[in-house]
Amino acid sequence: MQNTRLNNLVTALGGQVGSWIFNPWRRLSILTISLLFGFFLGTAVATTAGQSANLDIVAAGILVALCEIVDRIYYRRRREGRSFWVESLNALKIGLTYSLFIEAFKLGS
Numbered sequence: 001m002q003n004t005r006l007n008n009l010v011t012a013l014g015g016q017v018g019s020w021i022f023n024p025w026r027r028l029s030i031l032t033i034s035l036l037f038g039f040f041l042g043t044a045v046a047t048t049a050g051q052s053a054n055l056d057i058v059a060a061g062i063l064v065a066l067c068e069i070v071d072r073i074y075y076r077r078r079r080e081g082r083s084f085w086v087e088s089l090n091a092l093k094i095g096l097t098y099s100l101f102i103e104a105f106k107l108g109s
Contacts, residue, residue: 030084031088034088035094037092038098039099040099041092042095042099043099043102043103045100070090073086074086
């Protein structure tokens with residue numbers, strides 16, 4: 001790519017965000033927010049798909065496929081080679097799965 005002002009700006013912003021995320025406390029807080037957002041997303045999907053009762057099977061199939069894709073991306077790489085975004089996506093998947101288990105326990109009781 002050519003070295004344009006826009007390219008320099010995007011590179012500089014990417015470097016600043018990368019150094020900002022490199023702080024362990026910020027990294028942990030973003031991973032926690034991702035986990036909690038996955039929990040919220042799982043609750044939202046379960047309630048909206050459960051209201052109409054038409055798309056339960058389709059929604060479950062899509063969620064299982066997405067979880068398997070995230071697992072393949074996450075576990076293919078070594079621990080040292082995983083990027084922050086892959087770890088964040090895995091935390092979102094864990095929150096989503098946990099939320100669906102909690103919803104199943106609520107419906108079973």
